[in-house]
Amino acid sequence: MADVIVVGAGASGLNCARLLSREGLHVVVYEARARVGGRIRTFQPADGGPPLELGAQVVHGDRNPVHELLGPGRTRAVPRRVTARIVEDGTAREMGALSSGRRAPWQLEAVLQRSPGVTGLSVASWLRACGSTGTESTAVLEWFRQNWAADPEELSAAGIARAHRGDTVGEGEFAVEGGFARLPERLAEGLDGRLRLGEPVRELVYEPGRVTVRTDAGTASARAAVLTVPPAVLIPGLPAWKAAAATDLPAGDGCCVVITLDRPAPDTVIVFDVDGSTGFTRCAAGRPEVLVVAKADAAASLRAAGTGTALSALLATALPWTAGAAVLEVVVADWGQDPYARGAFTAPRAGREDAARRWAEPVDDTLFFAGEATVAGEQLPWVQGALASGERAAEQVLKALR
Numbered sequence: 527m528a529d530v531i532v533v534g535a536g537a538s539g540l541n542c543a544r545l546l547s548r549e550g551l552h553v554v555v556y557e558a559r560a561r562v563g564g565r566i567r568t569f570q571p572a573d574g575g576p577p578l579e580l581g582a583q584v585v586h587g588d589r590n591p592v593h594e595l596l597g598p599g600r601t602r603a604v605p606r607r608v609t610a611r612i613v614e615d616g617t618a619r620e621m622g623a624l625s626s627g628r629r630a631p632w633q634l635e636a637v638l639q640r641s642p643g644v645t646g647l648s649v650a651s652w653l654r655a656c657g658s659t660g661t662e663s664t665a666v667l668e669w670f671r672q673n674w675a676a677d678p679e680e681l682s683a684a685g686i687a688r689a690h691r692g693d694t695v696g697e698g699e700f701a702v703e704g705g706f707a708r709l710p711e712r713l714a715e716g717l718d719g720r721l722r723l724g725e726p727v728r729e730l731v732y733e734p735g736r737v738t739v740r741t742d743a744g745t746a747s748a749r750a751a752v753l754t755v756p757p758a759v760l761i762p763g764l765p766a767w768k769a770a771a772a773t774d775l776p777a778g779d780g781c782c783v784v785i786t787l788d789r790p791a792p793d794t795v796i797v798f799d800v801d802g803s804t805g806f807t808r809c810a811a812g813r814p815e816v817l818v819v820a821k822a823d824a825a826a827s828l829r830a831a832g833t834g835t836a837l838s839a840l841l842a843t844a845l846p847w848t849a850g851a852a853v854l855e856v857v858v859a860d861w862g863q864d865p866y867a868r869g870a871f872t873a874p875r876a877g878r879e880d881a882a883r884r885w886a887e888p889v890d891d892t893l894f895f896a897g898e899a900t901v902a903g904e905q906l907p908w909v910q911g912a913l914a915s916g917e918r919a920a921e922q923v924l925k926a927l928r
């Protein structure tokens with residue numbers, strides 16, 4: 527019998543398994559997909575060009591643990607000087623339009639981060655209280671939808687402010703050399719023979735000091751299990767209060783698409799769609815790929831566009847140079863429809879701020895919980911939050927088993 531079964535080989539599960547193995551425990555990791563990384567997924571162009579990210583996009587902050595985990599020289603700062611545009615009322619404009627005669631979304635987000643006394647308010651109601659109206663409010667609401675993958679009417683203003691304050695990764699944005707997928711690959715080093723890829727856990731049975739999981743290959747038992755699956759991917763066998771916590775932690779919708787065209791982009795551009803159809807669209811000078819990262823309602827709109835003419839029309843609005851280009855390939859990562867993700871990531875919901883704490887709470891010192899959702903409203907639900915949750919769960923398991 528193993529000491530610990532870890533369910534899920536994303537950033538949190540791999541970090542947890544790695545730390546427990548280092549302490550000499552016999553760990554087995556069950557992963558539903560045929561690959562490690564979960565919501566970290568890199569697209570590598572066939573000609574060896576620069577990779578694009580279909581899941582986690584950038585490493586946030588110069589003190590993010592990802593830098594150390596990858597080793598020196600494996601991350602590089604994302605250039606700040608990139609042409610940035612918006613699409614507003616169906617027309618492409620310079621990004622500067624967002625801060626001319628109105629407060630820019632990032633300015634209002636910074637105000638929220640520093641604001642005490644927002645308890646009980648949704649982000650939308652907080653914005654109304656700040657006197658945000660008209661085109662300013664439309665842009666800010668869409669900004670929050672895209673950054674938090676949730677409806678601002680439901681987003682907890684206090685949870686978002688607290689999550690920003692709880693994040694200690696510093697400044698700047700960084701790309702991983704060779705793609706973000708290098709991180710899970712790196713974390714999985716040394717777990718050879720203990721990784722069961724393509725083996726979803728279908729259900730679990732537990733009693734204090736013993737847990738048994740069932741997969742299509744049979745059953746396996748251990749003294750403890752760490753569940754890192756997103757709450758919406760509920761594994762049968764958990765107590766009812768866990769299922770209730772999971773219901774209060776819905777992940778927001780997300781869909782990412784890489785479209786390879788028959789011609790290269792003339793310029794490196796990032797476009798934010800204030801109208802709410804495409805989220806963020808990027809292209810790089812000299813490269814034929816366009817990446818669309820859409821969340822909340824924009825994810826639904828991107829999904830509905832499919833891979834044909836409706837998608838080309840969306841692209842042409844954001845990036846006029848794509849009009850008339852032939853689409854050679856479309857690669858979709860539809861996180862909202864993915865049975866092993868069921869969404870992009872977890873934002874704190876107004877009135878349900880305690881859900882993450884309930885989801886994270888161990889059961890009988892036998893079932894432990896990690897994953898970005900366990901930090902919702904206390905830290906940012908990004909890779910650093912997932913890694914930290916895996917470390918916290920490893921400490922809890924060590925304390926329980928020794």
Ligand SMILES: Cc1cc2nc3c(=O)[nH]c(=O)nc-3n(C[C@H](O)[C@H](O)[C@H](O)COP(=O)(O)OP(=O)(O)OC[C@H]3O[C@@H](n4cnc5c(N)ncnc54)[C@H](O)[C@@H]3O)c2cc1C
Pocket residue numbers: 533534535536537538539556557558559562563564565566580581582583584585586725726727728754755756759761780781782819861865866867869870871896897898899907908909910912
């Ligand atoms: C579109 C998008 C953009 C993002 N942008 C950023 C960003 O720029 N920067 C950043 O830091 N973060 C970003 N994130 C968030 C980041 O990807 C996540 O916070 C992080 O990857 C979550 O890791 P995790 O281990 O908690 O979950 P996951 O990566 O989802 O890992 C859980 C694992 O459990 C597996 N699983 C599910 N069900 C079962 C089962 N029944 N049995 C066995 N295994 C199962 C899944 O396949 C998965 O591998 C983004 C996410 C998305 C979707």
